[in-house]
Amino acid sequence: MEYIIIVISAIFVNNIVLSQFLGVCPFLGVSNKVQTSMGMAGAVTFVMTIATIVTYMLQNFILVPLGIGYMQTVAFILVIAALVQMVEIILKKVSPSLYQALGIFLPLITTNCAVLGVALLAVQKDLPLMQSVVFAIANAIGFGFALVTFAGIREALDLVDIPKPMRGAPIALLTAGILALAFMGFAGIV
Amino acid sequence: MSSVVLYTVLMLSALGVISAVVLYFVAQKFKVYEDPRIDEVEAILPGANCGGCGYPGCRGFAEAFVKADDISTLFCPVGGNETMGNAAKVLGKEAAAVDPMVAVVRCAGTPEHRAKTNAYDGAKSCRVASSLYSGDTGCQFGCLGLGDCVDVCNFDAIYIDEVTGLPVVDQDKCTACGACVKACPKFIIELRKKGPKGKRIFVSCVNKDKGGVAKRSCSVACIGCGKCVKTCPHDAITLENNLAYIDFNKCKLCRKCVEVCPTTAIWEVHFPARKPKVEDETAQPVSEN
Amino acid sequence: MAKESTFSNMTLTLLVITLLSSAVLGFVYELTKEPIRKAQEAKINTAISNVLPEFDNQPSAEATEVQYDGGTLVFYNATKGGEKVGTAVKTFSNNGFGGLIELMVGFNADGTIHGIDVVSHKETPGLGDKMETSKSGFSVQFQGVNPEDFKIRVKKDGGDVDAITASTISSRAYCDAVQRAYNALKEGGK
Amino acid sequence: MSQLSNFTKGFLRENPVFVLLLGMCPTLGTTTSAINGMGMGLATTFVLAMSNVVISLIAGLIPAKVRIPSFIVVIAAFVTVIDLAMAGFLPALHSQLGLFIPLIVVNCIVLGRAEAFASKNGVLPSLIDGLGMGLGFTFALTLLGATRELLGSGAIFGFKFISGDGILVFVLAPGAFFALGFLILIMNKLAKKQS
Amino acid sequence: MLKTFSIGGVHPPENKISAGSQIVVLPLPKQVSIPIAQHIGAPANAVVTKGDKVKVGQLIAQSNGFVSANIHSSVSGTVASIDPVMDSTGYKRPAITITVEGDEWDETIDRSTDLKEECNLTAEEIIAKVGQAGIVGMGGATFPSQVKLSVPKGKKAEVLIINGVECEPYLTSDHRVMLEKGHELMIGIQILKKALRVDTALIGIENNKPDAISHLSQVATKYSGIEVHALKVQYPQGGEKQLIKALINREVPSGALPIEVGAVVHNVGTAVAVYEAVQKSKPLFERVVTVTGKHLATPSNFLVRIGTPISEVIAAAGGVPENTGKIVNGGPMMGKALSSIDSPVTKGTSGLIAFPAEEAKRKVAQACVRCGKCVSVCPMGLEPYLLNRLSQKKMFERMEHEHVLDCIECGSCSFECPANLPLLDYIRLGKAEVGKIVRARKA
């Protein structure tokens, strides 16, 4: 039950992008094509899960015992940055097409609030390891879910004639707003 | 110094070192070389992604440019000579200057000169119309006036004149990207040398019918009489399929051909007005600035 | 621009940077430790003084924690001139719209409520957050009432409390927290 | 580029929020009121300016492969500084902004400017760039915060203009997207008019 | 329940106003212009020159390749010119113009009207004769018939399907042929069966032609292996894929030919032409043309010599009324609007329809409301609204992905669209573009 609540809450009720406002830059930036958004969702899921595990260890086995909890931000981000860069280097070699598609956003996963945000939230909520992992995965799914849906809409919008001044950021934000509006319907479920 | 500070320093330094070590080995293992100059060249390019260079987007051109041994065949029409010069500098090379070009519409069949023979009622697209039939006038080569060329121009450089129904190119905005040339199903638009101060001479007609047929369908059509060919002192004009064509590399802008053309099919633009003949000007609405 | 990456210069650079940063941070941490603790204390103290009549002791210094209903309540006794003037109870409810709500409920020595302050909550701005004293007069209705003869339940549930419009859930949770504080106080006999 | 235009570009022409669409999370997440937006903006400005300075100093010494980790450690250090300082001296604002303070470290603008500007320029231009960008960011956040506060609760900086409630969505998540969408629209129009 | 195809389809008002008019032989014109490209495939090579005397049925242009067709003179007289003439495609293309002098037929042609039942030729001989006679599909596609009869190696024809559907509104030429040339049709079918080495032929006729169904059913009893099937009225049942689905419930796979499912489809007019070619040595130089229109004086069915100016055919039906806004060569769903009524009748001209001005103009297009009606009527299961947008946005790769090449250009989508969008205009364009890309890839 714990797990179900965590999952539903993370995906629908407190969707990381649409209601928590984490990871909005890639949400707006990598959502032009369903294909790429799926790649991005995958990459984020991967990084987010690993990052949460690693930061969990870091927090509970190093920072807390040493009494230096205030170093969270610095320590976490350093680990995440290194991790992402590693993924980037590996991906460039293993799947150049995916690397091409994700373009500048791979390095920007580092600067994706979602990854650090989820790691921090998991620690803040004091979740045990397994729940942290589930929390991370659920949030990543929530991110991917919002991203892919949004990309679907944007792809469809490519085929219609959006008024000139609305093109680009404004229409993307409005669409995201309506999506967030719709997601408010999930309020109170957990 | 309290223990907190000590632990802090130890912890972070350890993390730092571990990160560096891990990154080093991963980087070694998965090494991919990408020429950093590609990014630099791409940054110099205008980013219009218009395809005018013949490559899929600016990045494609940048890659080709960096890899090419001989860059003289590569040219970004939008950026022009200045951009090419800068891009060449990245590679430490010189870019050869290319004469500026401009899109030229080779049809002068206004409703006045070229009567309608039927009323087109399909989708407003030259390509649709031309895949259906030869057009709504007697001339089956001429401009359909439905503006496919206008739609593809990324630079707002071309529009349809309401009176003549023909496209007009704004030579200041046109980057000679060639998108309109490709879009026109009637092959009416051509990229020609812009010419000194925009002065250029060309045959504003693509009608390949025999003289009589051509003349009947459009009063300003090239009838293939060959007078211009004979007149041209520089051998710049050729006649093929009843249609004269002026090679802009050979043309010296002497304007002799213009005078002899019996149907005013040869156009001169951006020349000072001739004294005696005034009606020429009215026949040449393209002289937009 | 950037230098070639070799093993030694990579490691060394990161080492130096982390070393310096951490040293600086450790120093800053030492500097701000005291103010942060003071700020946190001040927050509790303000809450206490908001909900109790005048006192002259340091209630926060003599807090007692009680496990109750699966959570922690904190009792702060206030005295003036050695005379007990009342007890502030930091109480909670998990039934808020956004989950946890923490209140500081001040009881006079005779058991009547003197005042209530919100310590923390995650209710919706514009709806549930009207429980904050600064945002609406909702809490005023509790002042001076005795929970013995004032039913701390919203009117919908047969109580005496006027709920915040369109925020019955928050109001219920608020009542729940207050009731809990009162029950604990009674049982604890303090 | 003159230092002045270096400073002012962040406001309109290269405004990180309205034009570059960077740092969207704090932009949307903290602007429930003008004061919160401004607080967030200023905190970011501090980090931006300081890290720009430091990075412009050390950039030449850093090997490519550890560039991002190095920069980020520097940035994170300043973020922790401001985090601690705010917790100590501005506890109310600190608790309002919550998670978004540590998240300054991943704000794309900060790393973005470090990469794009500070690592290639001298100390003074970097400082000015950081300040300019930061203030541009602050400007955007304050404007957005004010808009949302006005529409959502009829107040600006806490001063009530309209009695009663406003249009509640604007203090909630969807309203953030709507308000930013329309502000960008207006900014685009203004920028176009200017040029 | 009557048989029909499974996906999509529309039912436009039938308007078969000329159904009751017997086929009338049109008087000889003064001059004919016979285009050398009247069929799918390579244009024929003219074998006469200016000034040559020709007879009716004389070969004047030679088939030029495997997919091409012979062309014969439809009149006797003198070749006046071989010049481009505006034909019904709307382009000026080479045509042999002949000034009519008398009506002298080639001697080899059997002009008698008596039926000739027996045919002792082998399959190969039949196919060769069909080829010599220049027969092309009379159902509108004008695909050279001998090519269709030459079943490729490895494939086997199982059934011959005769297309008597005439699903297009207004047109009645096939209807009249079935009524008036029933016996010739049956013999033609037997010949085709022989050529294809199949035992069964199915004639599909829509239920709005009950007289043709009963007449042919009755005639068919005299011949073995010919069945007549009544079909529910549903456009585009005449499309060969739809007809095959309706009659034998097999679906021709995407990109494949009917032979893939063992079927060969021929039009009734084609079968009659085959009869005439094989039994009477008469090449294809005349055909039945419906001339119709709601405001026309006498909607009729004429037997017309190929090359006759369309204006003369219409004149025979009472002339073009004052308020005519559009003249269509073929049916209203698939036919081509004429830009000049002086263009000649060709082998593919099944009908000429004059529309009054008020019906001629298209209505103003509105925004696509994504009602999905185009999707639900598309007989190929495509998504016209999407193809339309993709074509306008030049997203041809995705169009290929969305099976645009399957589109049979039936026009059901444009017909049904409540927003009056010119869907097929753009789909056709995209289809051509995708076709080019696909061919370039194969090359």
Add this chain to the structure above:
Amino acid sequence: MNKLLAVSPSPHVHSGESVNKLMFNVVLALLPALAVSIYYFGLGAFVVTAIAVVSCLAFEFLIQKYLLKVTPSISDGSALVTGLLLAFNLPSNLPWWIIVIGALVAIGIGKMSFGGLGNNPFNPALVGRVFLLISFPVQMTSWPLPIESRAHYMDALTGATPLALVKEGLKGGQTMSAISEHIPNNMQLLMGSMGGSLGEIAAIALLIGFAWLLFKKVITWHIPVSIFVTIFAFTGILWLIDPAHNADPFFHLLTGGVMLGAIFMATDYVTSPMNPKGMWIFGIGIGALTVIIRVWGAYPEGVSFAILIMNAFVPLINTLVKPKRFGEEVKKNG
């Protein structure tokens, strides 16, 4: 013949159907429900409808004319339908300025920002409705009680919708049998005698509209029926498991705008899938989400949210779920 002949690609005939006719038929189909509403809510229903319709038309006109600078096309009737449906989703005593804001959001944000008719991914009327519901929760959830032939716009007599009563009751620990004493029975629900948005109350009138739309071939049955079936099945199972704490499936079908939403709003062409398979997925999604929100969420009713959420999936559904292509099933020997 002296005029030029028209030349256009085929086809040369057209069904005669038009967007205006479709929209007009939707308006006709909505009239029975409007009549019932006016019967129970009186002048208020009329005033709210009038304000919503007029402001939707006005905003569409103004935005097209002055902001987009295109020829206004309000005569196509889509803004009229949006206005009507927006009104149908509002309580009949809503202050006029809130209605105007709703219309502005529906037309301005929901429709015109995306380029107008046919381009909007979300149902405009619902965007307007949900925007208002979240922005003005107090005004949007105090419903006038149904009183025959009332003649006021603003009326003091308000109450909750049956769904809200059930939800409150269940939250308050009551059982269904206790609650059912305070709520109308299923027959009353069918006839529309309940508190609620002005267009959602009379199931019977809405079903008449449904029949009309089907008869006129404006919509197909797939979406409404899949929604009904899903809601019925889902709530039916819950009810069978625990009848004391779950309302019966008929109650769920007849209340809270299921009828209005399923018949008129989920079927909006622009924002629903393009083929039957997709429609089923869409309908099942709406049904399931509706029940989830109703039973476990904060809102007593969930149709609006469910439709909006599923609207977001329509593009994905359309790209992934394709109509049955001809030649897909290769039957060699049929």
